[in-house]
Amino acid sequence: MKKLKRVMHDKNRKKLPERVETKVGENEWASDDGNEDDLVSLEGSDDNENEKHPVFKEPDSMKNVNLVVGMKFQNAAQFRVALRDWCIRNGVDIEFLKNEAARVTAKCKVEGCEWRIHASPIQGGPTFQIKIMKDKHICTRTYENRLANASYLAKRIENAIRDNPTIPIQQLKNRIRSKCNVDVSRFKVMRAKKEALQRIRGDDAKQYELLWDYCETVRNCNPGSKLILKKLENSDPPVFDRMYLHALKKGFMDGCRPIIGLDGCFLKTVYGGQLLVAVGRD
Structure with a gap:
């Protein structure tokens, strides 16, 4: 009788699933092998995913916006814009290891710096999410950033040029330094002003x-x-x-x-x- 009860107890016992941990090594990145189905480095599950992971809302200024693991973006284009703005404001010059529709991986250009970021779509949809991010820097802040091109600067100085179309180039250069924390040449400022005026007035043709x-x-x-x-x-x-x-x-x-x-x-x-x-x- 005792043996029968012990057998029934073993059958009714719920079998707990084994916990599987996925670790990403120092030199291992999801973009290196192209397979992200087993990547579960993010905390939380599908039920509380919206509560755990913030959604990026494009603000007027990225000054108080930080990129964190799990942050979601509408698409890859919005993620690239946010990454560019964040890197320029924080003085980080990066290079892209992968810059594709299905994944974006970038690292700091300074040799020896471990800063990296990787983002890819969620379940094959348009929504992009930061999957991995190493946010530790050993390099100093840089004020010369090639990501700050003429198109980027034109958007930042458009309101100033709209108020004063004849604003001097040197004054615009100083405004860019104080607002975006980046040093650019006078020729780049001239191209940015020309593009901003075209955005304001429209294309003549x-x-x-x-x-x-x-x-x-x-x-x-x-x-x-x-x-x-x-x-x-x-x-x-x-x-x-x-x-x-x-x-x-x-x-x-x-x-x-x-x-x-x-x-x-x-x-x-x-x-x-x-x-x-x-x-x-x-």
């Missing part, structure tokens, strides 16, 4: 392409309107020459005195030319 849509919109919204858009002869693709609006002529003839003033100016754009303006008094 694309604005000329909108003239056809403008004429069609005027005809549809104002029946009877007459517009003539002329291009240069033998131009392929078509190049804008001049445009005639009948409504302006009718307004001058019906409502203005027979005294018309004429003024003009030179266009300081990539296309150049002159702009003539006729002014009348009602």
Whole structure:
């Protein structure tokens, strides 16, 4: 009888799963072998994953944002932008070991420094997550970072140029040093300012392409309107020459005195030319 009870007790006992630990060595990285299915270095499970791992929300400034293991990003592009900004603000110059759609691995450029970071998608989806990060540095802060290219700087100084388009280059250079903690050359600042102005004002060529849509919109919204858009002869693709609006002529003839003033100016754009303006008094 005692033997039968002991057998039933053994059958009803729940068998606990064996705990499997996955360790990543000093020189072993997920991107080296291409297999990340067994990578379980993150804490927590799927049930409390949203509570354990922070989600990156792109702020106006990365000054108070730290990259940590488990942080999630919408896609690989957002992770690269955050990594670039974090490295520039913290004075870390990096090089990419793997920079692919399925994984991004980077390390510090200083020889002997152990700083590394690795991120990859979660279960094959678009969401990127930092899987491994060694955040210990033995190198000093650098103020010359090749990650701070003209496109990056243009986004950082866009608001300053919007407020003051004629801001001097040296003043912009000092602003970049104080805001981004990075030293750049005057030529790079000039390229960044040019790109920022283009972002603010728009592309001149694309604005000329909108003239056809403008004429069609005027005809549809104002029946009877007459517009003539002329291009240069033998131009392929078509190049804008001049445009005639009948409504302006009718307004001058019906409502203005027979005294018309004429003024003009030179266009300081990539296309150049002159702009003539006729002014009348009602």
